[in-house]
Amino acid sequence: VLGNESSKGIEWVYSLAKHHIAESWSASAETALTDLDEGRVESLCSEREDLSDVPFFTVDGERTRDMDDALYIARDGSGWLLSVAIADPEALISSEPELEKEVLERSASLYAPGKIVPMLPEKLSSDLCSLVEGKKRLAKVFKIQVSETGELTDFTISQAAITSAQKLSYAQASGVESTELKSVVAEQLPLLQSLSEKMLEWRRENACVQQGRTEFYLELNDKQKIEAIKPRETHTAHAWVEECMLLVNR
Numbered sequence: 001v002l003g004n005e006s007s008k009g010i011e012w013v014y015s016l017a018k019h020h021i022a023e024s025w026s027a028s029a030e031t032a033l034t035d036l037d038e039g040r041v042e043s044l045c046s047e048r049e050d051l052s053d054v055p056f057f058t059v060d061g062e063r064t065r066d067m068d069d070a071l072y073i074a075r076d077g078s079g080w081l082l083s084v085a086i087a088d089p090e091a092l093i094s095s096e097p098e099l100e101k102e103v104l105e106r107s108a109s110l111y112a113p114g115k116i117v118p119m120l121p122e123k124l125s126s127d128l129c130s131l132v133e134g135k136k137r138l139a140k141v142f143k144i145q146v147s148e149t150g151e152l153t154d155f156t157i158s159q160a161a162i163t164s165a166q167k168l169s170y171a172q173a174s175g176v177e178s179t180e181l182k183s184v185v186a187e188q189l190p191l192l193q194s195l196s197e198k199m200l201e202w203r204r205e206n207a208c209v210q211q212g213r214t215e216f217y218l219e220l221n222d223k224q225k226i227e228a229i230k231p232r233e234t235h236t237a238h239a240w241v242e243e244c245m246l247l248v249n250r
Contacts, residue, residue, distance in 0.1 A: 009224040012115055021110065023117055025102060032096035033123055041128055044091055045136050045161035052136050055165040055184035056085055059241050062169040065126040066118075070139070070164050071244055073191040078148040080195045084248050085139035085162045089120055089129040092138060113218040113226070133167040142248050150198030151206075152247060173237035193236075196243035203246075 002017055003010045016023065025033075056070035072083040093100045103119060110117040118125050131137050139162045145154040166185045171177040173189060181189075203209050214231045221227040 012112060012224070015112070016117075021117055025121055026098070028098040029102050029121070032099040033121055035096065036092060036124065036128060038128070040092065041138060042136065044138055048138070049141075049158050049160040051083075051085075051141060051160045052163040054083065054162065055182070055188070056083070056131070056162050057166045057168060057185045057188065058131055058133070058164050059168050059170060059173045059237055062171070065130060066120075067131040067164070067167065068129075069241075069245070070131045070162060071188075071192065071241070073188045073195055075191065076145065079153070080146045080191065082142075082144045082146055082195060082244060082247065084142045084144070084244055085131065085160070086142070086248070087129050087131055088138040088140050088159070089124055091159070092124065092129060093120075114220050114224070131162065131164045133164045136161050136163050144247055146195060146199065146247070148198070150195075150200070150202030152250060168237075170235040170237045170241075173240070174235035176235055192240050192244075196240040199243045199247060200239075 002013050007013070015021075054072050056072045058067040058070045060067055068087040070085040072085075074081050089103075093103060099121075106117070106119045109119045109125075120129060124130075129137070131139065139160055141158050141160040141162065143156045143158070144152060147153050166182050168179070168181075168185070169177065172179040172181075173192075200209070215234070216229050217232050218226050219228045219230055
């Protein structure tokens, strides 16, 4: 017996029970977590290419804590060199088989209005594996050469250690919200804009570009019932980052 239709949050409780989804972690996974700390991260970082002096930056939602990608853009001749760092939790959890097993069973984070069942424990997703500003973190780094016409010409992939120079929200990166930008990050934003525009031009000429559409989200009241359905606010930086992620996928 889970409750009745008037129980607060019953839809969430029912959905988890119906699909046999666990919100908590097993005792063995929790024990494994105690062995993972900044010292383990530092030890693994020492075995990798050190890119901690490269001024990567992250662009995410204002309240996001699990930063899983970071960017660095520089001019390279007539084109650009785009470096994309993708957080590498596998490197940290592969030594803990019980934890790794549960992560693989979840395989992805589950999102619902006002709720989330994360793929990784919060200690990892929001801290040890998150590309947190000012902290050295494990990452897979894609170094991608892009021509002046927006075409991918060459790339390398390496296991590296990076340090994010600054965390920006989409509004801050787009210039909608004012923030004190570090100079090494501020000089990259115009490059990010011009690079993404050229990559979009190339895709329009050579690939299939789907028309953008408004995304919506559900707003819940204090009883966890749907109060309203509202359009999700987007900024120009959303499109910039999307182009970079599409390039990494290619």
